[in-house]
Amino acid sequence: MxxxxxxxxxxxxxxxxxxxxxxxxxxxxxxxxxxxxxxxxxxxxxxxxxxxxxxxxxxxxxxxxxxxxxxxxxxxxxxxxxxxxxxxxxxxxxxxxxxxxxxxxxxxxxxxxxxxxxxxxxxxxxxxxxxxxxxxxxxxxxxxxxxxxxxxxxxxxxxxxxxxxxxxxxxxxxxxxxxxxxxxxxxxxxxxxxxxxxxxxxxxTVTEDEFFERADTCQGPVVRVLFTGIIRPEKGLQYLIEALPRLTSRVPVELAVVGATDQFHGYAAELREFAERLGVADRVRWLGYRTYGPQMFAELRAADVLVLPTLSEGTPRVLVEARANSLPIIATRVGGIPTSVTDGHDGLLVPPKDPAALAAAIDRIITDGDLRRALIRNGLATARRLxxxxxxxxxxxxxxxx
The missing domain is CATH 3.40.50.2000 (Glycogen Phosphorylase B;)
Known part of the structure; x- marks a missing residue:
């Protein structure tokens, strides 16, 4: 046969x-x-x-x-x-x-x-x-x-x-x-x-020919934190925005938000107003929907860290896609995420609804080069199995x- x-x-x-x-x-x-x-x-x-x-x-x-x-x-x-x-x-x-x-x-x-x-x-x-x-x-x-x-x-x-x-x-x-x-x-x-x-x-979703290898990130004058997903309440994006003013790194940090807003128009508007109230609106870039393929790969490869502050998930595909593109990742310890990510090995896990923990994890990746490079290296190895x-x-x- x-x-x-x-x-x-x-x-x-x-x-x-x-x-x-x-x-x-x-x-x-x-x-x-x-x-x-x-x-x-x-x-x-x-x-x-x-x-x-x-x-x-x-x-x-x-x-x-x-x-x-x-x-x-x-x-x-x-x-x-x-x-x-x-x-x-x-x-x-x-x-x-x-x-x-x-x-x-x-x-x-x-x-x-x-x-x-x-x-x-x-x-x-x-x-x-x-x-x-x-x-x-x-x-x-x-x-x-x-x-x-x-x-x-x-x-x-x-x-x-x-x-x-x-x-x-x-x-x-x-x-x-x-x-x-x-x-x-x-x-x-x-x-x-x-x-x-x-x-x-x-x-x-990722295939073997879509991997992108690099040894390190966070080398530019601005660190680009990426969120990608449908903009809806259960994705926890408000907690990531709330983490921005808590960052202590000396390197400027911007948040790039990729995702459709058509399902929850009101929620997206609330997030923009929330960023204004926190004084970080100028550090948040709303990029809209990106199709999987060259558009999404360009965003993943232009980023330094991917953060998924979700409140409920199965095993999110984006965590595999990010690691396949040599991104260190931070995610919440909910649902099936701990099955996909080993904390401290191929990503960092934090509690849900915790802006302080998100900020600390982002600062840690920015400042600890040895950890960051290990997360990238191990993340690539994990993604090849997934x-x-x-x-x-x-x-x-x-x-x-x-």
Whole structure:
């Protein structure tokens, strides 16, 4: 039997694989577009299978900027769900969503599920009926996320909380019913979804040809601290801004903020006002959204330190991407981050909601050259073990156990 990627023997090459997700895509001029972070996983999994059924919400039209990755593997057949952008928005589409699940459960030999999906109980019931054992990739912890702050008012937050609870309950029941497997981003989720077939991993987007090596940073007249992520409350950006006036380093420090603000316009405005009140507005550069690739790489390679002050995460891809670009990193000790980052070895970890700790960690990296260079060197080594191909190898091993 021919070998798959990295020399793995792949039984999928004679089988049909179904990929199910609530991450929406677009289909235009004969091509399907999705977010790059998911698209690279889809293409690599599809390349291992004889046929691939892709069951996701689809908008038939030109793709938006954030969904511009064109799937390249030609064995992918769309099993489109009605278009929706959140699982809550999918609730009115019970019949067509479950009809799509029925089609893939009937036709596929193996099923891979990404993240929270609507009517997850229906998927698992259909999988059990057809003797399928799904491999379910648990990406994040929405319950922990909802606990970090009030998002949309008491009623909507309560509804979201209940929805996330039922998803967790039915996913665990469904795994037991089908004998399926769970691939969890980080030890925290692995503990929540503990089972005989739970696998803990760190997901990634980066490929081996995207690494950028340098021995050191913080050598210019200004130290550039980088934050990248969607600008929303749970990312904890306010605490990083609050850390700026606490810095004691003699070298000037500026904060570059990369990320879309369209989901939380009001919050972005509040952050700008907050920076004004603290007297650091002139040290914060708001750069907007950058697509993954040359745009994002340019920001990573122009920076000296990456800081992720998040309040809740799985295993953030940006921490792998930053280390692959020779950046020392600082992150909060939440969620699955300690699975991805070893404190003092390939990054620094601090408590969440702690501007003083963030400032101390930034000062430490700026002033301690030996530590900084060790973090860069060890971070590169860690990132080489956490490429998207390594992640897909893990998924394939789990699928072939099913």
């Amino acid at each position: 021919p070998a798959g990627s990295h020399g793995m023997l792949c039984v999928l090459e004679h089988q049909t694989l179904a990929i199910v997700s609530a991450m929406h895509g677009s289909h235009h001029a004969g091509t399907t577009y999705v977010h790059l972070s998911f698209g690279r996983v889809i293409d690599r999994l599809a390349a291992r299978a004889a046929r691939t059924l892709l069951c996701i919400p689809i908008d038939f039209g030109p793709p938006p900027e954030s969904r511009d990755y064109a799937l390249t593997v030609r064995n992918i057949e769309l099993v489109p769900q009605p278009f929706y952008t959140t699982t809550m928005a999918a609730l009115p589409h019970l019949v067509p969503v479950c009809r799509g699940y029925a089609r893939v459960c009937r036709r596929a030999d193996r099923i891979f599920v990404r993240g929270m999906i609507p009517y997850v109980a229906c998927l698992y019931a259909l999988a059990a009926r057809h003797g399928r054992r799904p491999c379910h990739w648990i990406v994040g912890n929405p319950l922990a996320l909802l606990r970090t702050h009030r998002r949309a008012g008491l009623v909507k937050d309560a509804a979201s909380y209940l929805y996330a609870w039922q998803d967790r309950i039915f996913t665990r029941i469904g795994r037991r019913l089908t004998g399926g497997a769970l691939v969890c981003n980080g030890e925290e989720l692995g503990s929540v979804y503990r089972s005989p077939r739970t696998h803990v991993t760190v997901s990634s 490429t998207v191909d390594r992640f897909v190898d893990t998924v394939v091993r789990v699928l072939e156990e099913s």
